[in-house]
Every structure is written in C-alpha cells, then in structure tokens.
Amino acid sequence: MSGNSRLPAQEQCPALSAVAVCKRYKNTLRPALDDFSLEVRQGEFFGLLGPNGAGKTTAIAILTGLMPPDSGTVRLMGMGYREKHHQIKQILGLVPQDIGLYDKLTARENLTFFGKLYGIKGKRLTEKIQRNLEFVSLTENAARPVATFSFGMKRRLNLAAGLLNDPQVLVLDEPCVGIDAQSRHLIHEQLRDLNRRGTTILYTTHYMEEAQELCGRLCIMDNGRPVAQGSPVALLRNSGMSTLEELFLHLTGKELRDV
Amino acid sequence: MLKIMAATTKELLLLLRDRAGLLVLFLMPAILVVVITLVQENVMELTGQKKTRVVLLDLDQGDLGQSLEKQLEKGNLLIEQWDGKKNEADIRAAVKAGDYQIGIILPRDASAHFKQETARLFRQNKEEMTGQTAGPTFVQVFFDPLIMAGLRSGINAQLQMALTTIAMQAKLTILDRRLKEAMSGLPVPQEFMPLPGLNLPELLEQPLLSLKEIHGPRQAAGGAPYNPVQQNVPAWALFGMFFTAIPIAGAIIQERNSGIWTRLRALPVSPLVLFGGKATAYMGVCLCQFLLIALIGAYLFPCIGLPAFTISAQLPAVLLTVLLASLAACSYGIFLGMACNSYEQASTVGATSVVTAAAIGGIMVPVYAMPHAMQRLSIISPLNWGLSAFQDLLLRGNSLPAILDDLGRLLLFFALTALFAWKLAGTRHSRF
Numbered sequence: 001m002s003g004n005s006r007l008p009a010q011e012q013c014p015a016l017s018a019v020a021v022c023k024r025y026k027n028t029l030r031p032a033l034d035d036f037s038l039e040v041r042q043g044e045f046f047g048l049l050g051p052n053g054a055g056k057t058t059a060i061a062i063l064t065g066l067m068p069p070d071s072g073t074v075r076l077m078g079m080g081y082r083e084k085h086h087q088i089k090q091i092l093g094l095v096p097q098d099i100g101l102y103d104k105l106t107a108r109e110n111l112t113f114f115g116k117l118y119g120i121k122g123k124r125l126t127e128k129i130q131r132n133l134e135f136v137s138l139t140e141n142a143a144r145p146v147a148t149f150s151f152g153m154k155r156r157l158n159l160a161a162g163l164l165n166d167p168q169v170l171v172l173d174e175p176c177v178g179i180d181a182q183s184r185h186l187i188h189e190q191l192r193d194l195n196r197r198g199t200t201i202l203y204t205t206h207y208m209e210e211a212q213e214l215c216g217r218l219c220i221m222d223n224g225r226p227v228a229q230g231s232p233v234a235l236l237r238n239s240g241m242s243t244l245e246e247l248f249l250h251l252t253g254k255e256l257r258d259v
Numbered sequence: 260m261l262k263i264m265a266a267t268t269k270e271l272l273l274l275l276r277d278r279a280g281l282l283v284l285f286l287m288p289a290i291l292v293v294v295i296t297l298v299q300e301n302v303m304e305l306t307g308q309k310k311t312r313v314v315l316l317d318l319d320q321g322d323l324g325q326s327l328e329k330q331l332e333k334g335n336l337l338i339e340q341w342d343g344k345k346n347e348a349d350i351r352a353a354v355k356a357g358d359y360q361i362g363i364i365l366p367r368d369a370s371a372h373f374k375q376e377t378a379r380l381f382r383q384n385k386e387e388m389t390g391q392t393a394g395p396t397f398v399q400v401f402f403d404p405l406i407m408a409g410l411r412s413g414i415n416a417q418l419q420m421a422l423t424t425i426a427m428q429a430k431l432t433i434l435d436r437r438l439k440e441a442m443s444g445l446p447v448p449q450e451f452m453p454l455p456g457l458n459l460p461e462l463l464e465q466p467l468l469s470l471k472e473i474h475g476p477r478q479a480a481g482g483a484p485y486n487p488v489q490q491n492v493p494a495w496a497l498f499g500m501f502f503t504a505i506p507i508a509g510a511i512i513q514e515r516n517s518g519i520w521t522r523l524r525a526l527p528v529s530p531l532v533l534f535g536g537k538a539t540a541y542m543g544v545c546l547c548q549f550l551l552i553a554l555i556g557a558y559l560f561p562c563i564g565l566p567a568f569t570i571s572a573q574l575p576a577v578l579l580t581v582l583l584a585s586l587a588a589c590s591y592g593i594f595l596g597m598a599c600n601s602y603e604q605a606s607t608v609g610a611t612s613v614v615t616a617a618a619i620g621g622i623m624v625p626v627y628a629m630p631h632a633m634q635r636l637s638i639i640s641p642l643n644w645g646l647s648a649f650q651d652l653l654l655r656g657n658s659l660p661a662i663l664d665d666l667g668r669l670l671l672f673f674a675l676t677a678l679f680a681w682k683l684a685g686t687r688h689s690r691f
Contacts, residue, residue, distance in 0.1 A: 066524050089527035100518030104276040105269070116265035117528045145276075161522065 013078035015169050015200035016040040016063055021072030023058050023224075032058040033069070034224040040169075040202055040217075042077075045195045047215030048204045051252045055224040056204050057173075063202070064094050064171050076169060090118070093167025097174045099154045100161065103147040107138055107157050110146060111164060118165045132160040135190055152183030159187060169200045176210065188214060208244040218244075222252045262528050266536020273510070274540065280506055284544060285551055288499025292491055292552050295623075296565055299487035311414065314359040316341040316350045321370025323425070327363075327398070330421035336361075336414070357403050361414055364399040372396045377429045381437055398422060428460055435459035492556035492568045493649035494622045497642050499552065500545040500585055501613045504592030507541050508605035511596025530684035534677065538589040545585035573652045576659040580652070583669040584645040587676075591641070594676040597683035616640040621647075644668040 018038045024031040032055050040046040050056045061067040062074055065081040065088060074081060076088045101110050111129045115121075120128060133139045136156035146154060159175060172191070176184045191214065195201050205211050211218055212232045220228045220235075228235055228251055232244055241247040274281055313336045317324035328338050339359070341350050347364055354362040373396040400418060402411050435458065514520045523533060556568025570577055592609070599605035617623060619633060620640030629637065637643045648662040648669075655661075 064525055066521065086527050089525065092525065094522060094525035096518035096521040098518030098521070100520075100522035102269070102273060102519065104273050109269075109272060113265055113269045114522070114526065117262055117523070117526045119261065119527070121261055158518070 013042075014039045014075070015042045015044065015077060016046075016202060017073075017075045018059070018063060019073050021059075021062060021069045021074060023062060023067070023069050031224050033062065036072070036221070036225050038063075038219055038226060038229075040200060042168075042200055043195070043198055045191075045201045045203065045214055045216045047211040047218040048202060048221065049206075049208070049211055049218060049248060050221040054222045054252070056221065058224075059221070060171060060173055060202075060204060064092060065089070090165060091168040093162040093165060093170040095159050095162035095170070095172040095175050097177065099146075099158050101146045101154065101157060104145055106143050106145050107133065107149075107160075108142040110157065111161060114161050115164045120164065128164060128166075132163055135163070136160045137186060150180075152179040155179045156183055156187065159190070163194075167199065169202070170194065171202045173204050174206065175203075176205070176207070208248055212244045220248060220251050227251045262532045263535045263539065266533050267539040270510075270537050270540030271543070274544065281544075284499070284503060284506065285548060287502065288495050288548055288552055289555055291498065292495035292555060293559070293563075295495060296487050296491045296560065297563070299491065310335055310337040311361065311410070312337050312339065312359045313361045313363060314339050314341045314350060314353065316347065316362070316364045318367045319365045319369040321368075323370040323373055323396070324365050326425045326428075327365070327421060330424055331417070334417050336417070351401060354401055354403055357405060360403045360406050360410075362401050363418070366397065366399070369396050369398070373426075373429070377426070377433060380430065381433050428464070431460035431463055488556055488560055488566045488568050489653050490625070490650070492552055493653065494646055496549045496552040496581075497584055497645045497649075498613070498617050498622050499548045500581075501588045501591070501616065501642060502610075503541050503544055503548075504588055504595055504613060505606050505609040507537060507589060507592025508595035508599060508609055509602050510537070511593065512599060512602050512605055515596075516601075531677075531681055534590075534593050534680060534684075537593060538586065541589045541592065542582070542585040545588060546581060549581045549585075570653065572656070573658060576652050576662065577649070579659070580645060580648045580662065580666065580669075583666050583673070584641075586673045587641050587645075587669045590673045590676040590680065594680040594683075597680045613642075616642045619643070620645075641669060641672050644672075 016038070017040070018036055021033050021036040022031055023033040034055075036055065036059060038048075038059070048056055048059065058067070062069050063076075065074075065076075065085065068081070076092060079088050081088060102113070105113070108129060111132060112125065115125045115128060129142075130139070133142050136159055138153060138157055138160065141149065141153065146157065149157065155175060159172075162170065162172070176187055179187075188210075191201060191203075203211075203215060215232065217231050218229065218235060219226050228239075228247070230238070235247060236242070236244065239247050239250065241250060313331065315324065315328060315338055317340065331338055341353075341362075350362045350364065353359055376394070376396065398418075400415070402414075438459065514523065524530075553568060553570070558567075561567045595605050595609050599608060617640075619629075619637050620626075620643030621629075621637055622642055626634050626637045626643065644665040648665040651657040651662045651665075
C-alpha cells in the first residue's frame with residue numbers, strides 16, 4: 001500500500017481532537033459523554049478502552065462525524081465537521097464493528113461499490129481493489145459472494161473496504177472481535193504496517209493484550225469521560241499495576257456492566 | 260452521477276441475486292390482474308355491462324315465442340332456447356345456480372290465448388263478451404338471485420316493453436283490418452279514404468322521438484368501450500408498483516441494522532445520492548412490472564376469453580404516468596425504510612398502507628361504487644391519483660393536460676416522502 005498524499009500545512013495539528021464534548025441521549029439520566037477531551041497525534045496508534053456503557057461507541061460516532069455533539073468541538077486534521085464535512089470524509093477511514101458489507105455481492109463487487117462512492121473510478125479503482133485484496137489476503141476469493149466467507153474473512157474484507165481511500169486517519173471499532181488467531185494476526189500485522197507508513201489509527205478493543213501490543217498511547221474511559229491517558233508503559237509505571245487488565249479493572253471497577 | 264450509477268448498479272445486482280424476491284415482485288401483480296379480471300368479468304355479467312344470458316322455455320311453440328325473442332334480441336340480451344323436454348323445475352334450477360341470469364317461460368297455448376284475447380277486444384257485439392273471463396296472457400320470468408337490483412329492474416322494463424310492443428302490434432293489426440273492412444262497406448271513393456294505401460301497424464311503428472347516446476372521444480374515435488381489462492391492467496400494475504415499497508424498505512433496514520449504514524454515512528456521499536440509486540433501480544423494476552402486466556393484458560387475456568388491453572393513443576402520457584407513479588412508490592419505500600426500525604414493522608406498515616390506499620383509491624372497487632364519504636376519502640390515495648390518470652387516458656380518451664393535476668400530486672408525494680426520508684437519514688444512527 002502506498003501512503004496517501006499528506007497535507008504539509010496540517011502536519012503540526014493533532015490528527016483527531018475532541019475538546020469538552022458532551023452528549024446526552026433523550027430519556028437518559030446521565031450523559032453518554034461528559035466533558036470528554038481527547039487528542040490523537042498524527043501518526044499515532046491510539047487505543048480507546050472502556051467497559052460496556054462507558055461511552056466508547058458515542059465517542060467514536062462523534063469523532064467520525066456520524067453524530068453531532070451537544071456541545072464541545074471535534075476536529076480532524078485541524079478541520080471542523082461543520083465546515084469541512086466533505087473533505088474530512090475524503091481522508092477518514094472507518095471500519096465498523098458490525099460487518100459493513102453486502103452478503104450477496106462478491107468481495108470485488110463490494111469494494112467496487114464503496115470505491116466508486118469515494119469517487120474513485122477506472123484503472124485507479126481496479127488497482128486499488130487489487131492492492132487491498134492482496135493486503136488482506138483475499139485475492140483468490142475476490143469472486144466469491146461475501147455470504148460464503150468465514151467470519152475472519154469478512155473482518156478482513158471489512159478492513160479492506162475501510163482502506164479504499166488511503167485514509168490519513170483510520171478508525172477501527174473492535175476489528176478483531178470473534179475471529180480466528182490467524183486472521184487476527186494478519187490484521188495486526190497489516191495495521192502496524194499502515195501505521196509505520198504514516199496512517200493515524202484510532203482503535204477500540206476489549207482485549208487488553210491487544211491494546212498493549214498495538215497501541216503507542218491509550219485512553220481508558222468510563223462514565224463518559226477519560227479516566228487515564230498515556231502510553232501503556234507509562235500508565236503501568238504510574239499506577240504500580242503489573243498488567244493493563246489489572247489497571248483497567250482498578251480504574252473501572254469489577255462489577256458487571258450489563259447495558 | 261458516477262455515485263448514483265454505482266448505487267443503481269449495486270441495487271440491480273442485489274435484486275438479480277434475490278431471484279425469489281424478484282419473482283414475487285412480478286408474479287404477485289401478474290396473478291392478481293388475471294384472477295381479478297376474470298372475477299370481474301362475472302361481476303359485469305351480473306351488472307349488465309356485457310350481454311346478459313337469458314334462457315327461454317317456450318312451452319307454447321307458437322308465434323308469441325318468436326315475436327318475443329325477436330323483440331328481446333334488439334336489446335343487450337343473449338337469448339338461448341331451453342330444451343322443451345326439460346321441465347320448469349329444471350330451468351328454475353339452472354337460473355338459481357347462476358348458469359343464466361334470467362329465465363322466461365311461455366306457458367302452453369299462450370299464443371292462442373293471446374290471439375283470442377286480442378280479438379275479443381275488437382268484437383263489436385258487446386253481448387258476445389258477456390260471461391267470458393277476460394285477462395292477459397302471463398309470461399313467467401325469474402332471475403339469478405345474485406343479479407344486481409339495477410339490472411333486474413332494467414330487464415323487467417325491457418321485457419315489459421317487448422310484451423307491450425307485441426300486444427300493440429297485434430291490436431293495430433286487428434284495428435287496421437277492422438277499419439279497412441268498415442271503410443270498404445261505405446260508398447266513398449278510394450282517394451277520400453283516411454290514410455289510403457297505408458298499413459296502420461307499420462305507420463304507427465315509425466319512431467317520432469328517439470334517444471341518441473353521445474359517446475366520449477375514445478368511443479367516438481373507435482376505441483374500445485369500458486371493460487374490466489382497461490380498468491384492471493393499470494390498476495393492478497399500480498398496486499404491484501406500490502408494493503415494491505416493501506422490499507425497498509427492507510433493503511434499507513437491512514443496511515441500517517448492519518455495519519453498512521455506518522460505513523455509508525462515513526463516506527463522502529449524500530444520503531440523497533444513495534436514495535437516488537435505489538430509486539432508479541426500483542423504478543426499472545416498476546417499469547418492467549407495468550410492461551409485463553400490459554403484455555399479459557394484450558396477449559394472454561384474449562387467449563382466456565377476456566378482451567385485450569389496448570393503449571391506442573397517448574403513449575407518452577401513459578409512460579409519464581408510469582414513471583411518476585414509480586417515483587412515488589420508490590420514495591414511499593425509502594421513507595418507510597428510514598421511518599421503521601425493523602423489517603417486521605416495515606412489512607406490516609407497508610402492506611397495510613398500500614392495501615388501504617388501493618382499497619380507497621379504487622383499485623379493488625371503482626370509486627363511483629363506494630359510499631360518498633369513501634369517494635371523498637379516495638383523493639388522499641396516491642394509487643387513486645395514478646389510476647385516475649390512467650382512466651383519463653385509457654378510458655376517457657383525454658390527453659396530457661387533463662391528467663396534470665394527478666401527475667402533480669404524484670410528484671408532490673414523491674418530493675415530500677423523499678424530504679422526510681432525507682431528514683430521517685440525518686438522525687438515524689445505526690448500531691456502531
């Protein structure tokens with residue numbers, strides 16, 4: 001994969017920033033996000049962790065412009081969603097937790113459709129699709145309907161669809177949930193590769209070891225606000241805990257979170 | 260344009276891969292139009308919109324039966340002679356079973372009794388009449404119990420008129436003969452006789468006042484008169500077209516309940532473009548539905564004894580109506596898909612609303628046959644706007660200007676449902 005063209009003027013600004021963001025859903029007692037602030041630097045592999053109901057989903061939806069905040073500001077590569085909605089979407093990649101693919105279409109047809117919606121066409125699109133299929137090791141299965149894929153293959157194709165625009169910022173919501181070790185390993189390797197080549201990655205996961213392995217910095221959130229931020233090493237050192245899981249349970253409690 | 264084409268291609272691919280769903284979309288209106296039209300053919304028999312079958316049991320076998328048959332055939336009746344060997348009970352049973360709409364029995368010696376009674380009226384010697392029982396000759400008639408009251412009353416009047424005419428002709432014939440006999444006995448030269456050389460019955464049968472029915476432009480232009488085919492083909496095509504709203508809604512809900520909607524919303528593309536692609540693909544389906552049903556009407560119906568469907572004129576206006584009705588149906592489906600939260604909800608609301616709109620819109624029962632309140636209510640049904648435009652074009656022979664109000668309503672319905680769907684698209688957040 002070749003890196004996308006970067007904008008020199010935006011190099012110094014954070015890739016993603018949220019300042020004092022609040023969001024409250026109708027008919028709920030407490031806000032989903034309460035004075036939530038976060039900064040993801042360009043080129044970072046950033047992890048967002050939190051128990052069920054902590055506000056991760058709402059945070060991701062607001063950070064990717066799918067939902068407006070009640071108050072506060074969100075910027076991506078220095079651009080606000082209200083003013084630069086279209087430009088932001090051109091440089092943002094999103095890999096949703098639920099498989100965002102048409103089961104009855106083949107892998108190639110899915111990528112063709114989403115690629116065209118990015119405005120890519122002709123030979124450039126064909127090349128990008130071929131490259132992305134190779135990236136997730138699905139070239140030989142490109143002509144098969146997605147319905148016939150294993151869950152791991154679907155997850156890999158889900159990732160490939162999120163990379164069609166060579167995003168500067170890639171947001172992944174639990175991309176490895178429920179898949180086999182081989183697919184997970186492949187996805188981890190390819191994400192590391194993408195990050196090495198300059199793509200900023202915001203990654204949510206429930207797996208602490210995964211976060212520790214992949215992320216340069218983490219944010220643990222609970223009750224709609226960050227409760228700890230920093231590199232995994234720094235977080236463990238400052239807290240005196242021996243594992244990230246221990247720290248997570250210490251910060252968010254051991255009671256079950258049935259949402 | 261590239262994005263709309265991409266969305267259209269994707270929808271068409273999905274449709275082609277769902278052959279069972281596609282089959283239902285085409286098979287359902289095709290079956291309905293055939294079945295309902297066949298059913299309505301029978302209704303038309305019962306309402307007199309086509310020749311009414313009359314069975315005549317002539318136990319008399321005299322002149323009266325022939326005269327009656329001759330008179331009735333002038334009307335919209337198809338007379339069939341009943342086998343004389345069968346008895347009255349058989350003919351009554353046949354009519355009661357609906358094999359014929361009307362049964363007529365001429366009793367034995369009816370002709371002789373009729374002649375005798377007619378002659379008796381003109382006897383000069385009043386004394387001869389003393390002690391004799393005078394009375395009409397009774398012709399029995401009975402009806403299929405299902406026959407509509409209006410048709411029953413019309414046929415009764417037609418029968419009465421035929422009998423009155425036969426009686427009048429018989430009276431005039433005798434009167435003419437008597438007058439000639441009386442005048443010939445007088446010493447008056449032929450040229451001074453009243454109405455010399457003329458036959459009185461023929462003279463009095465000359466019509467002086469007559470009804471002239473003025474036909475609409477279609478019939479005047481030689482087009483087919485009203486028949487259930489011209490009503491049902493566009494009506495059930497419209498019903499099928501609006502039923503596509505349910506699969507459209509289902510497809511949108513499936514997208515919303517998976518990660519697809521989240522992905523689509525993160526792409527640099529407006530929901531209107533996605534809706535446009537979906538609408539374009541399903542409008543193609545609607546056009547094919549109309550074409551299929553029109554072809555069934557034109558080519559299959561004559562093979563099963565129904566009149567053929569014809570679009571003799573106004574083809575561009577008919578196509579415009581099909582196009583706008585398709586647009587309205589598709590945008591309603593998109594609105595349903597955005598407004599409902601599950602396929603069960605969308606299919607229930609969709610089916611109920613389309614069937615209700617079809618019922619009040621005159622698809623199942625013509626609007627003029629509904630109670631007054633329902634007739635007024637029919638104006639809110641998009642299917643009524645489409646059907647009304649088709650009726651104006653295909654039955655009344657009107658041209659485009661006459662249907663602009665209905666087309667305007669369909670366009671407004673499309674715009675409003677598309678606007679609501681677009682607004683909802685901005686507020687609907689799928690599971691992340």
